[in-house]
Amino acid sequence: EDEVLALVGAGAPGLSVSPQSVVDHADAALVEADDVAVETVLPAAATDLARARTTVGLCATQLGVLERAVERTAEYAREREQFGKPIGSFQAVRHRLADAHLDVEAVRLTLWQAAWRLSEGATGADAAQELATAKYWASEAGHRVAHAAVHLHGGVGIDTDHEIHRHFVAAKRTEFTLGGATAHLRQLGAALA
Known part of the structure:
Protein backbone atom coordinates (compact mmCIF):
# COMPACT_ATOMS: atom_id res chain seq x y z
CA GLU A 1 0.00 0.00 0.00
CA ASP A 2 1.33 3.45 -0.94
CA GLU A 3 1.95 5.98 1.78
CA VAL A 4 0.18 9.32 1.48
CA LEU A 5 0.76 12.67 3.08
CA ALA A 6 -2.36 14.24 4.57
CA LEU A 7 -2.59 17.91 5.48
CA VAL A 8 -4.67 18.84 8.51
CA GLY A 9 -5.48 22.35 9.74
CA ALA A 10 -3.81 23.36 13.02
CA GLY A 11 -7.12 24.19 14.70
CA ALA A 12 -9.03 21.20 13.34
CA PRO A 13 -11.55 19.59 15.72
CA GLY A 14 -10.16 16.38 17.19
CA LEU A 15 -6.53 17.56 16.91
CA SER A 16 -4.66 18.31 20.12
CA VAL A 17 -1.09 19.56 20.56
CA SER A 18 0.50 19.33 24.02
CA PRO A 19 3.94 20.87 24.72
CA GLN A 20 6.50 18.34 25.97
CA SER A 21 9.64 18.83 28.05
CA VAL A 22 12.75 17.21 26.56
CA VAL A 23 16.29 16.89 27.87
CA ASP A 24 17.90 19.29 25.37
CA HIS A 25 15.22 21.96 25.89
CA ALA A 26 14.18 21.77 22.22
CA ASP A 27 10.66 22.50 21.08
CA ALA A 28 8.65 19.31 21.20
CA ALA A 29 4.98 18.44 21.29
CA LEU A 30 2.70 15.44 21.47
CA VAL A 31 0.23 15.61 18.58
CA GLU A 32 -2.91 13.50 18.90
CA ALA A 33 -5.56 13.12 16.22
CA ASP A 34 -8.97 11.62 16.82
CA ASP A 35 -11.34 11.52 13.84
CA VAL A 36 -9.76 14.61 12.25
CA ALA A 37 -11.00 15.88 8.90
CA VAL A 38 -8.24 15.82 6.29
CA GLU A 39 -8.00 18.99 4.17
CA THR A 40 -5.73 17.65 1.42
CA VAL A 41 -4.20 14.30 0.53
CA LEU A 42 -1.09 14.53 -1.59
CA PRO A 43 -0.52 11.80 -4.18
Missing part, protein backbone atom coordinates in the same frame (compact mmCIF):
# COMPACT_ATOMS: atom_id res chain seq x y z
CA ALA A 44 1.96 9.00 -3.52
CA ALA A 45 4.59 10.58 -5.82
CA ALA A 46 4.54 13.82 -3.80
CA THR A 47 4.75 11.84 -0.55
CA ASP A 48 7.70 9.89 -1.96
CA LEU A 49 9.52 13.08 -2.96
CA ALA A 50 8.78 14.74 0.40
CA ARG A 51 10.20 11.72 2.25
CA ALA A 52 13.29 11.68 -0.01
CA ARG A 53 13.99 15.38 0.50
CA THR A 54 13.35 15.11 4.23
CA THR A 55 15.83 12.23 4.40
CA VAL A 56 18.50 14.31 2.64
CA GLY A 57 17.72 17.22 4.98
CA LEU A 58 18.07 14.99 8.04
CA CYS A 59 21.40 13.65 6.75
CA ALA A 60 22.63 17.21 6.19
CA THR A 61 21.57 18.18 9.70
CA GLN A 62 23.34 15.13 11.10
CA LEU A 63 26.50 16.04 9.17
CA GLY A 64 26.56 19.49 10.77
CA VAL A 65 25.88 18.13 14.26
CA LEU A 66 28.57 15.45 14.00
CA GLU A 67 31.14 17.70 12.35
CA ARG A 68 30.84 20.26 15.14
CA ALA A 69 30.85 17.56 17.83
CA VAL A 70 34.16 16.20 16.50
CA GLU A 71 35.63 19.73 16.31
CA ARG A 72 34.58 20.48 19.90
CA THR A 73 35.91 17.14 21.11
CA ALA A 74 39.27 17.65 19.37
CA GLU A 75 39.53 21.12 20.96
CA TYR A 76 38.74 19.61 24.36
CA ALA A 77 41.32 16.84 23.86
CA ARG A 78 43.99 19.48 23.20
CA GLU A 79 43.07 21.45 26.34
CA ARG A 80 42.18 18.78 28.93
CA GLU A 81 45.21 17.39 30.73
CA GLN A 82 45.61 14.07 32.50
CA PHE A 83 48.89 12.85 34.03
CA GLY A 84 50.48 16.17 33.00
CA LYS A 85 49.70 15.71 29.28
CA PRO A 86 46.78 16.69 27.02
CA ILE A 87 44.43 13.72 26.66
CA GLY A 88 44.72 14.16 22.89
CA SER A 89 48.28 12.87 23.16
CA PHE A 90 47.03 9.43 24.23
CA GLN A 91 46.83 6.88 21.42
CA ALA A 92 43.35 5.63 22.32
CA VAL A 93 41.94 9.16 22.23
CA ARG A 94 43.60 9.90 18.88
CA HIS A 95 42.22 6.68 17.41
CA ARG A 96 38.71 7.42 18.65
CA LEU A 97 38.85 10.91 17.13
CA ALA A 98 40.23 9.54 13.86
CA ASP A 99 37.38 7.01 13.69
CA ALA A 100 34.88 9.81 14.38
CA HIS A 101 36.42 11.90 11.59
CA LEU A 102 36.08 8.98 9.15
CA ASP A 103 32.44 8.53 10.17
CA VAL A 104 31.77 12.23 9.48
CA GLU A 105 33.35 11.91 6.04
CA ALA A 106 31.19 8.84 5.28
CA VAL A 107 28.08 10.86 6.17
CA ARG A 108 29.28 13.71 3.94
CA LEU A 109 29.99 11.45 0.95
CA THR A 110 26.75 9.48 1.09
CA LEU A 111 24.67 12.63 1.74
CA TRP A 112 26.06 14.37 -1.33
CA GLN A 113 25.51 11.28 -3.46
CA ALA A 114 21.84 11.13 -2.46
CA ALA A 115 21.39 14.89 -2.85
CA TRP A 116 22.97 14.79 -6.30
CA ARG A 117 20.63 11.99 -7.44
CA LEU A 118 17.59 14.02 -6.34
CA SER A 119 18.96 17.20 -7.94
CA GLU A 120 19.26 15.32 -11.23
CA GLY A 121 15.52 14.65 -11.17
CA ALA A 122 15.50 11.18 -9.65
CA THR A 123 12.41 10.27 -7.69
CA GLY A 124 12.68 8.85 -4.20
CA ALA A 125 12.15 5.38 -5.69
CA ASP A 126 14.88 5.96 -8.30
CA ALA A 127 17.31 7.09 -5.59
CA ALA A 128 16.24 4.50 -3.01
CA GLN A 129 19.71 2.96 -2.70
CA GLU A 130 21.45 6.31 -2.30
CA LEU A 131 18.87 7.52 0.22
CA ALA A 132 19.04 4.31 2.27
CA THR A 133 22.86 4.42 2.23
CA ALA A 134 22.94 8.08 3.30
CA LYS A 135 20.43 7.57 6.12
CA TYR A 136 22.20 4.40 7.24
CA TRP A 137 25.48 6.31 7.60
CA ALA A 138 23.80 9.31 9.23
CA SER A 139 22.25 6.96 11.80
CA GLU A 140 25.17 4.59 12.37
CA ALA A 141 27.87 7.27 12.36
CA GLY A 142 25.61 9.52 14.41
CA HIS A 143 25.45 6.89 17.11
CA ARG A 144 29.21 6.28 17.17
CA VAL A 145 30.32 9.92 16.97
CA ALA A 146 27.80 11.11 19.57
CA HIS A 147 28.95 8.46 22.03
CA ALA A 148 32.64 9.10 21.31
CA ALA A 149 32.18 12.83 21.93
CA VAL A 150 30.45 12.25 25.27
CA HIS A 151 32.97 9.60 26.37
CA LEU A 152 36.01 11.70 25.47
CA HIS A 153 34.58 14.67 27.37
CA GLY A 154 34.33 12.51 30.49
CA GLY A 155 32.02 13.67 33.26
CA VAL A 156 31.28 17.01 31.63
CA GLY A 157 29.92 15.12 28.60
CA ILE A 158 26.82 14.05 30.53
CA ASP A 159 26.11 17.54 31.90
CA THR A 160 22.77 18.46 30.31
CA ASP A 161 23.80 22.13 30.19
CA HIS A 162 27.04 21.43 28.29
CA GLU A 163 27.13 21.96 24.52
CA ILE A 164 28.41 18.45 23.81
CA HIS A 165 25.32 16.95 25.47
CA ARG A 166 23.12 18.98 23.13
CA HIS A 167 25.10 17.57 20.18
CA PHE A 168 24.54 14.09 21.62
CA VAL A 169 20.78 14.54 21.91
CA ALA A 170 20.49 16.13 18.45
CA ALA A 171 22.47 13.26 16.92
CA LYS A 172 20.34 10.65 18.70
CA ARG A 173 17.09 12.33 17.63
CA THR A 174 18.23 12.47 14.00
CA GLU A 175 19.51 8.89 14.20
CA PHE A 176 15.99 7.54 14.68
CA THR A 177 13.88 10.04 12.69
CA LEU A 178 12.41 8.24 9.65
CA GLY A 179 14.02 4.99 10.81
CA GLY A 180 17.34 4.01 12.29
CA ALA A 181 20.36 2.31 10.75
CA THR A 182 18.90 -1.20 10.75
CA ALA A 183 15.72 -0.14 8.95
CA HIS A 184 17.71 1.58 6.21
CA LEU A 185 20.15 -1.30 5.90
CA ARG A 186 17.15 -3.57 5.33
CA GLN A 187 15.80 -1.17 2.69
CA LEU A 188 19.17 -1.17 0.98
CA GLY A 189 19.30 -4.97 1.09
CA ALA A 190 15.79 -5.20 -0.40
CA ALA A 191 16.72 -2.74 -3.16
CA LEU A 192 19.85 -4.72 -4.00
CA ALA A 193 18.04 -8.06 -3.91
